[in-house]
Amino acid sequence: MDLPRHHVIREGDLRILNPYDPGKLATLGQAIRLRPGDTLLDLGSGKGELLCTWARDHGIAGTGVDVSTAFTAAARDRAAELGVADRVRFVHGDAAAFVPEGPVDVAACLGATWIGGGVPGTLGILARALRPGGMVLVGEPYWRLDPPDEETVRACHASAREDFHDLAGLVTLFGDLGWDLVEMVLADQDSWDRYAAAHWLNLRRWLDANPGDELAGELRRELTGEPLRHVRRREYLGWGVFALIPR
Numbered sequence: 001m002d003l004p005r006h007h008v009i010r011e012g013d014l015r016i017l018n019p020y021d022p023g024k025l026a027t028l029g030q031a032i033r034l035r036p037g038d039t040l041l042d043l044g045s046g047k048g049e050l051l052c053t054w055a056r057d058h059g060i061a062g063t064g065v066d067v068s069t070a071f072t073a074a075a076r077d078r079a080a081e082l083g084v085a086d087r088v089r090f091v092h093g094d095a096a097a098f099v100p101e102g103p104v105d106v107a108a109c110l111g112a113t114w115i116g117g118g119v120p121g122t123l124g125i126l127a128r129a130l131r132p133g134g135m136v137l138v139g140e141p142y143w144r145l146d147p148p149d150e151e152t153v154r155a156c157h158a159s160a161r162e163d164f165h166d167l168a169g170l171v172t173l174f175g176d177l178g179w180d181l182v183e184m185v186l187a188d189q190d191s192w193d194r195y196a197a198a199h200w201l202n203l204r205r206w207l208d209a210n211p212g213d214e215l216a217g218e219l220r221r222e223l224t225g226e227p228l229r230h231v232r233r234r235e236y237l238g239w240g241v242f243a244l245i246p247r
């Protein structure tokens with residue numbers, strides 16, 4: 001089981017695989033008032049930047065689970081680089097099937113809610129890992145503005161506008177599912193650019209170095225089309241991380 005190679009190529013040397021920049025990740029860690037010794041579980045942990053930097057900055061300990069062998073290896077390297085390898089571990093596997101050793105203080109899934117078939121199912125998976133009164137972090141897209149046409153909807157990788165809520169709809173959903181929203185840190189257009197636009201240079205450098213690769217045609221088409229899709233979507237698609245505690 002592994003993530004297709006094109007994801008690894010596109011992400012290149014990015015450390016945060018979401019429309020967050022390092023400042024927003026740090027703001028989130030401060031906002032939720034982590035305490036030294038808190039335990040975290042991060043499902044779809046990518047290259048482990050959340051756990052590694054929060055272990056360094058807040059003294060937390062935790063486990064990340066990711067289906068990508070390349071990202072899991074990068075996360076372990078990052079933990080060693082930041083001197084936190086004794087406090088964070090990274091497991092390669094399916095996050096939906098992962099059984100933690102014990103209940104955690106914070107259970108997170110940033111940008112991978114398909115592991116539970118959407119927000120309600122993913123909150124169910126995260127809730128199972130949580131100690132009583134613990135906190136969930138969920139990272140999810142939403143409509144900043146109503147998309148004006150189908151082209152914009154498709155540019156957002158949605159099949160229909162119903163694929164995403166607007167922000168009020170998402171907040172209503174959290175409440176309907178029995179959760180208090182207790183904090184949130186939203187991406188903005190600049191932090192989206194740091195994620196989306198970084199892919200273009202990653203792709204271009206890879207294409208220059210690998211013209212004969214079997215993925216070259218597909219990734220050439222992606223680089224040709226993706227900048228226009230991004231500028232079509234950047235005013236419309238938002239993304240944020242929402243901190244929730246069960247009522």
Ligand SMILES: C[S@@+](CC[C@H](N)C(=O)[O-])C[C@H]1O[C@@H](n2cnc3c(N)ncnc32)[C@H](O)[C@@H]1O
Pocket residue numbers: 003015016017018043044045046047048049065066067068071093094095096109110111112115
């Ligand atoms: C958008 S990235 C977010 C990564 C990380 N949370 C971050 O913010 O940098 C989604 C991640 O989910 C992982 N993923 C996708 N499906 C998964 C699954 N079933 N189990 C574990 N990880 C999964 C991918 O490998 C990828 O690292």
